[in-house]
Amino acid sequence: MIRSLKSLRSLRVAGFLARKAIMRANIGVTLLTVFILILVALNLLFTPGLLNGVITSANNKLISTYTSHLVIEAGGLKEQNFKINHVSDLMQEIESINGVVAATARNTIGANIKYKDNTDQERQVNCIVDAIMPDREEKVFDINRSMIEGSYLDERDRDQILLGMQIAGADDNSVELYIRSLRHVHVGDKVTVTYSNGFQKQYTVKGIFHTAFIQSDVQAHISELEYESIVRGAHDSATEVHVRLDDNANPNEIIKRIAMFDNSVDFQTWEQNAGIVNSMTTSFQILNQILDVVNALVAGVTIFIVTYVDVINKRRQIGIQRAIGIKNLAIMFSYLIRALCYVAVGLIGARLLFEYAVMPFEAGHPFIFPFGPVYLAMDNAQLVHTAVLLLVVSLVAAFIPVWLTIRIKILDAIWG
């Protein structure tokens, strides 16, 4: 009790000394210190902000072009059933659930696509062809908004095919998989498709889409109507159903509701399909941790130098304080409080700068990644992490020089 009272008194004196020291400090040194700490904090916010932006952007692409929020598949081997039957009824039931925006069915089939260019050179690509319901597809995915040539499919389209950019090539050698693509395919060109069931047909390329998400752009689409002409008995069945949810919807609740209609299906959330994003996230997190260490060192060294120079200049003053009975704890706390104040101002400054200058600027000039533009994102958890990291580092960095100084004999501190 007595000890805590003494500590409280030391804290009170420390607060007083810190306040006076800050108020009477050299304004240039103070501004420079805060400026450096703002830069350090900005650095600490920037990389995770970019990471969050990358992850958010990649996930959005994944959801809007590849998986949707929820993928429903036939039960597979365990049910001896590879198709979802009565899919129209299932989609109708799904769309009646609160929180579901839309559902669309797809049939997927393996295929080989060949193209003979003007020089009679033939190229071929193996890929997945998705048979889609264009009207529903537009409500679940954004692929229709990623057309770079031609137009999207209609429900009644037959003999026409959409190709992903990574398949068509479209004479754009900046495409990641251009070398393995058909290279010169454009809208109106004819391609020959051989399906995995042996069926072969020539199609006219109606459109080429480029979502900037490679997994999507290595696919080709035909209409469901066309698919039913290729695969017998395919009517009202699908290999998978994709479901788009409201932002606030709870996927688990919706899965439970769907399972009540049909318990023979399997469910996958988009997170379970986010393998590529997860591996990218891991790499970014390692990079982030390295930068955390570097920035923590810069912050620590800055606070250390500022405190060290200060205590060297004020060694005599510290000696006088000790001589008149000011406790070492109070003296030490006063420097720690000052360091915390500098860091707090640095953090607030960095946060304001990040939110009101860096983010708006970057939004106007976004970073372009393989899956599209990436916008910096502010993450509160990261803000807390940055704050805690800087505060801890600054406390340690301020503690060391003060501790070294208050270990000096009072006489040596005052008279050297």
Add this chain to the structure above:
Amino acid sequence: MLKVTNLSKIYKTGSVEVRALDGVSFTVPTGDMVCIMGKSGSGKSTLLRQLGLLDRPTAGEILLEDTSVTRLPDSATSTLRLKNLGYVFQEYALLTELTAHENVYLPGMMLGGRGVDYKKRAADLLELVGLGNRIRHYPKELSGGEQQRVAIARALINSPKVIFADEPCANLDSISSKLVMETLVNLNRDTRVTIIFVSHDPDDKQYASSLIILSDGKIVEQDDMRAVTLDD
């Protein structure tokens, strides 16, 4: 009462030993005003620093109110200095970031209590040393003599048993010196606080009720046996 027995202080520089104090013994009754004099290097400042618990003696004992204070741990020494001892240093040892008022009440704040109380006491003490109109001034805005009087007020804030003043007028002009010494004398007279001060100026003897003269770390002369008694 302050009692000193066989106090010695040896400084070591490599293999060289310097005996700054050599078996000093004396007693100072409460309320006395003692002047320690001696040539440069005689050990007078060293003695004051041992008495003021700013340094640890090599041997001997110091009793304050019959309690040995020689071998206390640092934290206890710090508390003792805060509660019972006051200092006036030769240089104007004020904290430059604090006003005169804040310099005076800082030890009061450290001791605890209500802010309004120690702030009022600090203002009263500044009034007492004739600086009532200078409480908001920073040290650099005060003359040397004024700074020393602020230091005296600071030394008094926690009602110490003993005030130590190490050549408090060394850097002052004669008028300021007189003012500072008279302030100390008046305090001694009015509050009965024991004051031990070091001086190299023979004229300062007039302010003391007792005199100790040191040479080569030993007491060689004492005046006014009414107050100071050599034990050996």
